[in-house]
Every structure is written in structure tokens, then in C-alpha cells.
Amino acid sequence: MTKQAKYKALAGQFIRAIEAGEYQGGQPLPSLRQLSALNQVSMTTALACYRYLESLGIITADPKRGFFVNLEHNPAGDIKHAQFTAQVRPLPTTPPPRLRSGLATAQLDPALIDAQTLRASLTRTMKGNHTLFNYGDPLGEISLRQALVNHMKTQGFVLNEQDLIITQGCLDAVKTALELTTKEGEVIAVPSPCYTGLLDTLSVMGRQVMELPCNQDGIDLVQLENAMAGQQIAACLLSANFQNPTGHCLSVQQKQALARMARQYQIPVIEDDVYRELSHDGSPPLPVKHFDNDGWVLWCSSxxxxxxxxxxxxxxxxxxxxxxxxxxxxxxxxxCNRPLQLALADYIGRGHYTRYLKKLNRLLALQCNQYIQILTSRLPKNTQINRPKGGLVLWFEMPNVDTKQLQARLVDEHIYILCGDAFSTTDLYHRYVRLNFGQCLSAEVESQLTRFAQVAEQHLCQKPDKNIS
Ligand SMILES: Cc1ncc(COP(=O)(O)O)c(C=O)c1O
Incomplete structure (x- = not known):
């Protein structure tokens, strides 16, 4: 067995024991020395096993007291979820108009981007390579694929550079995945609510959609398995980490179950994982792809x-x-564009990306708290905002506000938010709003948030909706 297989196998035994209740939350685990002696593995393998379990969020290391099983945690906080029975629904044929960025688009403030170091990588690349302007490898520059693979290995996610194909962003990767695994008219399962861009892509490609409800643990895997077993869907398209818009992360067990289901029913899972590395505590969760031994998961990111x-x-x-x-x-x-790929390979290869992500995630955690503080103090009293553990967006319900009207009203004042309707083919989310907190909290952003809250107050309607069941 390779070193990697050894520690993963050992970690797998712990995961199963914890699942079976042999270890309780808060309970200490054997010391490294005990683990190594009990299982006849080296101390390095024992430590790799614990580090791996730590990266999965299953155990915690206390420098003085050793390793402990984590207490039960609910990754996305206490989000309320509509429960319904999944069914095939038509998608709107014309995508909604794109709103200008600001609070609407999930993206970083230019001030947060590591522009200076990235520019240095671009300059170095432009100077260094005499074949720079020739055709490159159509599947992507090998130096970029290697840099990505090495970067992910440090997070416990092992891939080979020959497994990766470079694309023009994540949506391009998803679109190609959909194109080759499904046909026009076929049904794709997505979680509800679902990122607008994915719904638009499915609509433009003539695919149908089956929205699956989410419970507090993420997508309802029972309904998904039923749809797979009944061959009702051609593929499943989802994000397992810091899902847009809810911020949900699937648990390790759910990721394993998904990989198992894809294999068992031979139905591809297209995993859109653009937010994985925006983990506010700095430790990115593993993708479903990590648990996929049979290649049924097409892992897309950017x-x-x-x-x-x-x-x-x-x-x-x-x-x-x-x-x-x-x-x-x-x-x-x-x-794809060769000079840009080479510059990115240079940037990642020199370790800048890892250092930058560490800092970025600390800043995003802070920003997320600032936004929540401002919003909770100014929005109508019954608005409950849950704190996502990663990503760039807040998703919350304002029980008595029609958020589509609110969105339209705010556009007149050049304030752009996204209403919940954009994230579903149903009308389950018309009291929800999605806000980007990727912008640094300037006086202008603060006044936009204040104004958003004032206008929301004016749009309070009389009756709260009943829960959908
Ligand atoms: C879930 C998800 N996937 C993909 C994208 C777009 O990724 P890219 O710009 O790399 O195509 C977004 C952008 O908001 C997103 O939220």
C-alpha cells in the first residue's frame, strides 16, 4: 500500500467508528504513539491520518491535550428550508437581465485581489518564454495543471495533472460536462435553491430541471437516490461546498454517499466547486471528487x-x-489563453496563491461578520441571517417582504441585490435575498446596506407566508 493509501485507509476506519458511535463528540483519540503502535504504522502515517481527519472537520487538534472528535456541527447554521417533492419543471427560456455588480454579483472587491503579485507573474511570463505566443496544449499548459495539482495536494486532495483539463472558467467547464453527459430535453437534478447561472445554462442548453429540496443537512439525498434509481434524471449538477446561495456544505458522509450513488446508478455527478477554497477558517473541505473512485464525478472549478x-x-x-x-x-x-495560463502557473507555483488565500479568508470572515452586524441592526426585526462558514454571499429570508419588488425599487437608486426568485423555477424563495459581501465595507457600501434596509421596511407587506410542505 502507498503511504497515501495507508493514512487514508486508517482515517476511513476512524470515520466509520465515529459514525457508528464508538467515539462521541469531544472524546479524546489515541495519542500518535498509541495509534502508531496499535496499527503498526509509522508516526508519520499516524500524523497524516489525524491531519487528514482534521482537514475533514471530523477531529480537532489541541496542541497541549492531543486530538479530539469534533462535536456535531451544522455546516450552514440554522437555515430554514422549504420541503417539497422533487418534480421536473420547465426553465424560463429567457434568462433574467444581469444586474450590475455591487451587492448583486458574487465577486471580490478589486482591493482584495492580489493584483500586484499577479501582475509580477504576468510580467515575468511575458519576458521569459520565446514560444509564448504560439499554440499551446489544447488541454491546458502542463505547468498550470502541475501547479494546481500540487496546490490541491497540500489540502489533502490528490489528483494527477493528466486528470485535469483547463477551461475558460467554471461555467465553461460545467457546460462541456453537461454537453457530453446529457442530451437536449433530458432532466438534470439540481439543489433548490440553485445558482442562477447554472439554471440559465441549463435553460439555454434546452435541458429540463428537477429541483431537489434541501434539509438542514443539505440536498435531500433520499429524493436524489429515488430519482437516480428510477432513471428520471440524466445527471446531477451541484456544489458540495459553500453552495451558492445557501452556503451549505455537504458532510463527508453525504459526499461519500453521492459518489457511491453516481457509481451504483451510473449517473454522472457534475460538481461545481468554485467556492471550496473560500473557507473562512482557512481549511478547505474536500470535494465529492475526492471520494469518487470510479470516475462518475466531473469536478469543475476555477x-x-x-x-x-x-x-x-x-x-x-x-x-x-x-x-x-x-x-x-x-x-x-x-x-485557452496561453500567456495567462503560464502567468497563473507562475503565481501558484511560487506559493503566492496559498499565502493569499490564507489572508483572503481571514478578511472575508471579518467582512461577513461586519455585513451581518449592520444588516441585523437595520433590517426588519423578524429577519434572521445565518452566518455561512465560507463563500461570498449571504442568503436570508425577510418573511414579509416581496423581494422582487424590493430589487426593482432599489435599481432606481443604483443599488443592486438579487431576489430569491432568480434561484429557482418555483416561487418558494420570493421572500429571500442574496447579497454579496465580497466588497470591502466602505462608507458607500454601508450607506447602500442602510438604504436597502430602509426600503425593505417600506416594502413590508401584511401577511407572512405559510411554510410550504
Ligand atoms: C456556483 C457558481 N458556479 C460558477 C460560477 C461562475 O464561475 P466562472 O466565472 O469561473 O465561470 C459562479 C459565479 O457566480 C457560481 O456562483
Whole structure:
């Protein structure tokens, strides 16, 4: 067994024991020395196992007292969820108009982007390579794929550079994945609510959608499994980490179950993982792809949320669909912008990305708290805002406010928010709002938040909705 397989196998035993209730939350685990002796593994493997479990959020290390099982945690806080039975729904044929950024678009403030160091990487790349302006590898520059793979390895997520294909952002990666795994008219399962851009993509591609309800633990896997077992869906498209808009993360067990279901029913899972590295505590959770041994998960991501959406660079690890995916990429575009890929490889390879993400996540955690503080003090009393543990957006319900009207009213004042309706084919979320907290809290942003709260107060309607069941 390789070193990696050894510590993962050992970690797997712990996960199962914790699941089976053999260890309770808060209970101490064997010391490293005991673990190593009990299982006849080296201290390095024992430590790697605990570090891995720590990265999964399953255990915590206390420098003085050792390792402990984490207490039960609810990743997305106490979000309320509409419960309903999943069914196929038509998508609107014309996507909603794009609102200007500000509070509406999930993106970082330019002041947060590591522009100076990124520019230095661009300059270095421009100077250094005499074949810079020639065609490159249509599947992506090998130096970028290597840099990405090495970067992810430090987070306990192991891939090979030959598994990755570079794309023009995450949506491009998702679109290609949908194109080769599904056909026009087929049904794709998505979580409800679902990021508007994914709903728009499905609509433009002529796919139908089956919205699946989420409970406090994330997407309802029982309903998903029923849909898979009944062959009602051609694929499932979701984010397992800091989902847009709810901020949900699936648990390790749910990720494992999803990978198992994809394999068992031979239905591809397209995983959109753009927010994974925006984990406010600095430790990115693992993707479903990590648990996929049979290649049924097509893992898509990009640097758009973490670093620079303008570079339009992302990737896909398409698993068993690799050959067809690469054919499609090859014939379609002959690859992505080469100088930008090389500059990004330089930036990541020099360790700048890791350092920058650490700092960025601390700042985002702070910003998220600031936004919540301001909003809770100014919004109508019955507005409850839960704190996401990662990502860029807040998603909350204002029980007595029609948020579509609110959105339209605010546009007149050049304040842009997104109403809940944009995230569903149902009308379950018309009391919800999504706000980007990626902008630094300037006086202007604060006055926009204040004005948003004032106008929301004016839009209070008489009757709260009843819970949908
Ligand atoms: C879930 C999700 N996927 C993909 C994207 C877009 O990613 P990219 O800009 O890399 O195409 C977004 C942007 O908001 C998003 O929220």
C-alpha cells in the first residue's frame, strides 16, 4: 500500500467508528504513539491520518491535550428550508437581465485581489518564454495543471495533472460536462435553491430541471437516490461546498454517499466547486471528487471566486469522461489563453496563491461578520441571517417582504441585490435575498446596506407566508 493509501485507509476506519458511535463528540483519540503502535504504522502515517481527519472537520487538534472528535456541527447554521417533492419543471427560456455588480454579483472587491503579485507573474511570463505566443496544449499548459495539482495536494486532495483539463472558467467547464453527459430535453437534478447561472445554462442548453429540496443537512439525498434509481434524471449538477446561495456544505458522509450513488446508478455527478477554497477558517473541505473512485464525478472549478474572474481560467477533472471531454475541448477552441495560463502557473507555483488565500479568508470572515452586524441592526426585526462558514454571499429570508419588488425599487437608486426568485423555477424563495459581501465595507457600501434596509421596511407587506410542505 502507498503511504497515501495507508493514512487514508486508517482515517476511513476512524470515520466509520465515529459514525457508528464508538467515539462521541469531544472524546479524546489515541495519542500518535498509541495509534502508531496499535496499527503498526509509522508516526508519520499516524500524523497524516489525524491531519487528514482534521482537514475533514471530523477531529480537532489541541496542541497541549492531543486530538479530539469534533462535536456535531451544522455546516450552514440554522437555515430554514422549504420541503417539497422533487418534480421536473420547465426553465424560463429567457434568462433574467444581469444586474450590475455591487451587492448583486458574487465577486471580490478589486482591493482584495492580489493584483500586484499577479501582475509580477504576468510580467515575468511575458519576458521569459520565446514560444509564448504560439499554440499551446489544447488541454491546458502542463505547468498550470502541475501547479494546481500540487496546490490541491497540500489540502489533502490528490489528483494527477493528466486528470485535469483547463477551461475558460467554471461555467465553461460545467457546460462541456453537461454537453457530453446529457442530451437536449433530458432532466438534470439540481439543489433548490440553485445558482442562477447554472439554471440559465441549463435553460439555454434546452435541458429540463428537477429541483431537489434541501434539509438542514443539505440536498435531500433520499429524493436524489429515488430519482437516480428510477432513471428520471440524466445527471446531477451541484456544489458540495459553500453552495451558492445557501452556503451549505455537504458532510463527508453525504459526499461519500453521492459518489457511491453516481457509481451504483451510473449517473454522472457534475460538481461545481468554485467556492471550496473560500473557507473562512482557512481549511478547505474536500470535494465529492475526492471520494469518487470510479470516475462518475466531473469536478469543475476555477479561480473566479478566489482570485480573478477576469482571467477566465478554470478546469475540469472529468473522470471516466476524460477522452470525450478532451475531444470536445480540442475541437471547440484549441485551448485557452496561453500567456495567462503560464502567468497563473507562475503565481501558484511560487506559493503566492496559498499565502493569499490564507489572508483572503481571514478578511472575508471579518467582512461577513461586519455585513451581518449592520444588516441585523437595520433590517426588519423578524429577519434572521445565518452566518455561512465560507463563500461570498449571504442568503436570508425577510418573511414579509416581496423581494422582487424590493430589487426593482432599489435599481432606481443604483443599488443592486438579487431576489430569491432568480434561484429557482418555483416561487418558494420570493421572500429571500442574496447579497454579496465580497466588497470591502466602505462608507458607500454601508450607506447602500442602510438604504436597502430602509426600503425593505417600506416594502413590508401584511401577511407572512405559510411554510410550504
Ligand atoms: C456556483 C457558481 N458556479 C460558477 C460560477 C461562475 O464561475 P466562472 O466565472 O469561473 O465561470 C459562479 C459565479 O457566480 C457560481 O456562483
Amino acid at each position: 479561480i473566479s471566486k478566489t482570485l480573478a474572474p477576469g482571467l477566465r481560467l478554470g478546469w475540469c477533472a472529468p473522470g471516466r469522461f476524460y477522452n470525450r471531454y478532451s475531444d470536445l475541448v480540442r475541437v471547440r477552441s484549441l485551448g
